[in-house]
Amino acid sequence: MAEFSVTLLIDASTSMTVTADTPEDAAELAMDEAGNPSLCHYCSGKMDVGDVYAARVYDGDKEVLDTDWTAQQLAAAEKQVEKLEKRVAELEQAEQDAVKVPRGLLECYLNGGGDWVEAGHKLRALLGGGE
Structure with a gap:
């Protein structure tokens, strides 16, 4: 040994x-x-x-x-995590908002007798853009 x-x-x-x-x-x-x-x-x-x-x-x-350097690094990392969590929440909301338009267009198409042009006009009106 x-x-x-x-x-x-x-x-x-x-x-x-x-x-x-x-x-x-x-x-x-x-x-x-x-x-x-x-x-x-x-x-x-x-x-x-x-x-x-x-x-x-x-x-x-x-x-x-x-x-202490490690405490400073931990504090900086915690701030970065907070920023990233906020950004992820913003992106998740944007993703949900982005899905609304195609879904709305499809619903207008299906409820409007299969006319894509008419569906686009109805969707624009629903979104506040006028007809």
Whole structure:
């Protein structure tokens, strides 16, 4: 059986309260104040802590900023999904509207004795275009 050296990457966090004009200023100030986080002697023998790479800013209980790249990408993706869902709904409505004209024309044709010209005139009148 082989022996392996394994490095486990562990995320750690700390929280603080800062006073700033904007969430972006609060994040920058907190990152500056955090400096280089450290661990107690007992933990430092088992774990290394890296640099601060992100900040989450809260206004009371509400998160107002997350500088973590993955959170920003997720927020952007959620906005894109919302836009696409709206567009799909618009296209579905347009598809339903597009089916009404041929269906109306066919109904006018069938109800008008089989005359396509007369069916076109009736359909135009039904759609508000006059006869």
